Amino acid sequence: MPTPMPSGYDAPLKNLSPVVAQVLYNRGVTHDELPAFFHPEAASMHAPSLMYGMREAVRHIRAAIARGDCIVVYGDFDVDGVTGTVLLHQVLSALGANCRVYVPHRASEGYGLNAAALDRLRADGVGLVITVDCGISSADEVEHARAIGLDVIVTDHHTPPPRLPAAVAVLNPRQPNCTYPFKDLAGVGVAFKLASALAEGLPNGQRLRRDVLDLVAIGTVSDMVPLRGENRILVRYGLSALNHTQRLGLRALMRRAGLEHAELTTNEVGFRLGPRLNAAGRIDHAMVGCRLLMTTDAAEAEELADALEQKNGERQRLTAQVIEEARRRIGDHPTERALLVDDPAWPAGVIGLVAGRLAEHYCRPVLVVERVERAEGVERAPSGATTPSPSATLMATETTALAAPESRGSGRSAPGFNLVEALASCGDLLTKFGGHAQAAGFSLPTAHIPALRARLAALAAASLREEDLAPTIEIDAEVGGRDFGVEDLGLLFDQLETLEPFGMGNKPPTLLWRNLRVGDCRVVGANHLRFSFNTPSGTVSGIAFGRADDIGALPRGSVVDVVCTLQYNEWNGRASIELRIKDVAVRGGAGRSPEHPHSSLTAPSLA
């Protein structure tokens, strides 16, 4: 339960419900930050020049453009990387640069810079490589680039390792000597800062920036960085740009996702558009997503959207299959406090998704590894149903040196366990690793997998307590009481909506409403419960998705405490606010209380 806000905190929020003030207080929004929170204005964005390395990066890029050097934007294959890559390519091209994009193939090349790709780019006459959403952990590869006469500028937002790449410039607000005030930009956010600096002072500079904001919204939301501070501003403006985007590929993709008439919020971006864009990189080649965002050809836009739609279906089936297999293997009550599961048949493209769902399910860090049994020494080109157009990319053909077999893994953590730090302390077992506190990727000699499993389990046993392993729901505020009735729900809903955009670091507010009397409760659909509650001020309805089998239909007259968010509902032309129920505690019932809610292992899938 939240700590009540101190008196006076809500003074600047005169016309708002105390519930809204309590929500903001819980989220650590200080009294001084309140005005900016309610008015996320472009004018309050930080100057790009505050970012360490920016001046050098801009100077170098301008000179390369002036010389007509061939520039390659080298991005990561996830949504953040792909949107950031297209963003920088678009702005550089508009500035007259001779510019191409390169995104490595997830399976045959792997994450980040690789020497073979750099060699090919150099041989192809490329003079400058600008990374997006990767590169901070590629000190060796940057050194290699330097040795072959290729300049590299790194833009990244991942946790910097102790040894930074010796690039022409490194842009990463998280590097120790960077005083840029906002540290939580996504990769696309850092790319946007560089683009803004490049466009500064140009007559069309403002338009250049505005035309890429749709990409910033998609990448920032999909990368799950906290939607606070500058990200809140970027996503607010970005969503409105996205709702009016002229990008043919995005329009086509929205139609496939049934979103052509919808007003897009972070929810649609995170759960509908993002996964579709990501599907190509997971199953096949991320260049498909890149080309979708770049194309100006209507027929090609439709074709690429079809390809992504199909890949996304494949990705969903594959993910479900691997999750089921992994859960069967782990069992219902694992004893280890950090889990590592591996299998040769699990594709690297979905192991991150699987790790995320398992970490949520088991309430502890989970690492999933695609185990490689035999060293690879075969020459192969990235499989691609659709060949990237030569203007957009360079085809990658790679020869992997014959060596001990290497496996790749991805992990998702639980609150209170810093995964990238844990991996750093196992650095002697790993070939490569990087990421964030809550999500990280790594590769290691296959023979080291059992040792890594044991070391992580020991680390987790030492730092995670028993109570850390139970599912919890954070309650933002309590409603009900004497001066709150059903008639107040509409106004409260409207006021809570002003806290949007919701997402990481600013979830839709969760409310506790005690002593609701059940008027009706029935199972609907596959496994949902529909409620109607009687209160002294009228009836209110609620829905609990995917909870019929564990809560069960409650008899009329039961008195319950409900934990919920509010949602707008329109049915038969009648609009109402209803409760989207996260958990229910029966008063004097089985002893569940909202503070210790029933486990919600069957939370509805939003994928």
Ligand SMILES: [Mn+2]
């Ligand atoms: Mn990223």
